[in-house]
Every structure is written in structure tokens, then in C-alpha cells.
Amino acid sequence: MGLFFTKLMTVFGNREHKVIIVGLDNAGKTTILYQFLTKEVVHTSPTIGSNVEEIVVRNTHFLVWDIGGQESLRCTWSSYYCNTEIVVLVVDSTDREPSVRGREELHRMLARRSWRRAALIFWKQAGRQELR
Numbered sequence: 001m002g003l004f005f006t007k008l009m010t011v012f013g014n015r016e017h018k019v020i021i022v023g024l025d026n027a028g029k030t031t032i033l034y035q036f037l038t039k040e041v042v043h044t045s046p047t048i049g050s051n052v053e054e055i056v057v058r059n060t061h062f063l064v065w066d067i068g069g070q071e072s073l074r075c076t077w078s079s080y081y082c083n084t085e086i087v088v089l090v091v092d093s094t095d096r097e098p099s100v101r102g103r104e105e106l107h108r109m110l111a112r113r114s115w116r117r118a119a120l121i122f123w124k125q126a127g128r129q130e131l132r
């Protein structure tokens, strides 16, 4: 993740940039954010609403929103989209068959016109078995 943000910095310069981390529930979004911030394995619980953290890499500020992916929260995703420059889409690599509804929601989100100018990063979270 450190290398990831360092690379982004070379592309985005040194003002603040809004990043959103999205994906279905249990994909590993909160794990990614807090492992990057604390450099440790973190214990998470399902995100109700969102977490927001500022990440600074060599004077470049990223305001990172980690949005809860539970089905009941997906109707709120669009309220986070405004002014987003970077979208990190997280999928669980062991989730071979995400629900039809979940897939449709991700497709609908990615089809939004407002994303035309945003960078999309597809993040395949290491599978549960792969880390054991």
C-alpha cells in the first residue's frame, strides 16, 4: 500500500486528493486502510457508515474514505462520490460468486458518468486461504 500511494503521488502532485475505497461487505476495505496506517494486522468489524483518514505521502495529502459495503448501506454510496479523484475498488479474491445483486451494484457504480475523470484502481485483496 505504501508503494501504491507513492506511485499515486507521482501522478497527482502535492495538493489534497479525495480517495474512496468501495466494494462489497467483507471485501477487506477497512483492513487495507488501517494496515497501511498502522503497519500492523488490524482487527476490524463491519463498517457502519464510513471511516475517513488523512494519508500524507511526501507532502501529498489523500483524504481516504472507506465506505461500508453492507447491502443496507449501498444506497448511501453515491453521497460519497462528489469530487472523488481516485476510486479504489476492492474485491475479495476468494469470493468466486458474489451475489447477483452485489455485482449489479458494483457495475452500476462503475458506470457513473462522474467517474469519467477519476482514476480507478482495482484492488484484489489476498484471499483468506492465501494468507494462512
Ligand SMILES: Nc1nc2c(ncn2[C@@H]2O[C@H](COP(=O)(O)OP(=O)(O)OP(=O)(O)O)[C@@H](O)[C@H]2O)c(=O)[nH]1
Binding pocket: 023, 024, 025, 026, 027, 028, 029, 030, 031, 032, 042, 043, 044, 045, 046, 047, 048, 067, 068, 069, 070, 125, 126, 127, 128, 129, 131, 132
Ligand atoms: N486472511 C485474510 N483476512 C482478511 C483479508 N482482508 C480482510 N480480511 C478479514 O476479512 C474480514 C472483513 O474485513 P474488513 O476489512 O472489515 O472488510 P470491509 O470490506 O471493510 O467490510 P465492510 O466494512 O462490512 O464493508 C475481517 O475479519 C478481516 O480480518 C485478507 O487479505 N486475508
Ligand SMILES: [Mg+2]
Binding pocket: 029, 030, 031, 044, 045, 046, 047, 066, 067, 068, 069
Ligand atoms: Mg469496513
